Amino acid sequence: MPTIDKPLAELQAYSGRNPRPADFDDYWDRALNEMRQTEPQIELVPSSFQTPAAECFDLYFTGVRGARIHVKYARPRQADTPRPAVLHFHGYSGNVGDWHERLGYVSLGFSVFAMDCRGQGGLSQDVGGVTGNTHHGHIIRGLDDQPDNLLFRHIFLDTAQLASIVMQMPYVDPEQVFATGWSQGGGLTIACASLEPRIRKLAPVYPFLSDxxxxxxxxxxxxxxxxxxxxxxxxxxxxxxxDEIFTKLGYIDIQYLAERIKGEVLMGTGLMDTICPPSTQFAAYNKITAPKRLEIYPDFGHEGLPGHHDKIFQYFLGNY
Structure with missing residues (x-):
């Protein structure tokens, strides 16, 4: 079989190369404490897009350091009892996309929350204020500043804060909150379920931001x-x-957050992925100790994985 990375047997045993900072756990405990002390100032604005079955809102909340974060929120119009919710996270530099992409879940009684990452292609703010390069790339934003100022620290916290907000919303069952995303969205799905371990099920696909x-x-x-x-x-x-640079990047390396996950995991990966190499994905997957399952697509790279959206859909419904 063609390969661009390690053989599958080696991938299944691979433990990662990037250094783990010695104070990694203290770093994230401190970050979570900052998040919990941030007043979210939640605002719900009815969207101009509505359907007979779905009620749609632009949801805004204040994340760490004062950034206003935008979320597309769609719920069933007939919701009168607590029901499951799905958090969606988008790919790098993009945005949450169109409303119609949420309606499949809404039609089955789910509420859906799709978050724009701060400073990328959507409506969420990047409030800036770091020393060093801000011209190109969010991985390196804040790399020449204090570790607490890394931009992806704040984005990871946004995902966990959103999950916490969702779990307190009317008509959402806090024990049935799920998360999913592809590429950056996959990395954020892992970060979210690591920092908010009450996430019940997560479905990351070829996650970015690892190793x-x-x-x-x-x-x-x-x-x-x-x-x-x-x-x-x-x-x-x-x-x-x-060594110093890669160690500092270790604070925002999802492989070291993954061991905190408590929810059930369904992950998808293509073994020909040259964007997020398979070994970097396995570095995170192999550290997950919660119940997990990996769907492998040997001939596919960083692209659509045939049937995988349907698998995620059935997985959240409890049929897969």
Whole structure:
């Protein structure tokens, strides 16, 4: 079988290459404490898009450091009892997309919450305020500042804060909140369920934001990871700080959050993925100790995986 990474047997035993900061757990405990002390100032604005079956809102809340975060929220019009909810997270630099993409779940009684990542292609704010490069790439935003100012720290916290808000909303069953996303959305799904372990089920697909040093060593710091190469070229051209840089990136490496997950996991991956290499995905998956299942697509890369959306749909319905 063709391969762009390790053989499958090695992937299944792979434990990752990127350094884990010594104070990783303290870092995230401190971050969660900041999140819990942030007043969300929730606002619901009826959307101009409505359907006979779905009631649609633009939901806004205040995340850490004061950024206003935008979420598309759709719920069944006839909701009168607590029902399941699905959190959707989008791909890198994009946005949550159109309302119609949420209606399949709403038709079956789910509420759906789709979050725009701060500073990307949607309506959420990036309030900025960091030392160093802000020109290209969110992975390296804040890398020359204090670790608490890494932008993906804040984005990860946004996902957990959204989950907490959703679990307190009328007509949402807090024990039946699920999360899903592809690529960056897959990475954020893992981060969300790690930082808010009450997430009952999660379905990440070829997750981004894992095992940065492995990406570098495979010479795949391009496309979604191109900013790693940009950073070294501009700020450490002789790689004298390489260990320091990758260790700092370890704070926002989802493989080290994954062990916190308590919910059930269904993950999808393509073994020909050159955007988020399979080994980086396995680095996170192999650290999950909760019940888990991996669907492998040997001939597919960072693209549509035939039938996988349907598998996720059935999984959240309890039929898969």
């Amino acid at each position: 940065y040093r492995r990406v570098w060593e495979m010479d795949l710091a391009k496309d979604a990871y191109a900013e790693l190469r940009t950073y070294f070229r501009h700020f450490d051209p002789q790689h004298k700080r390489e």
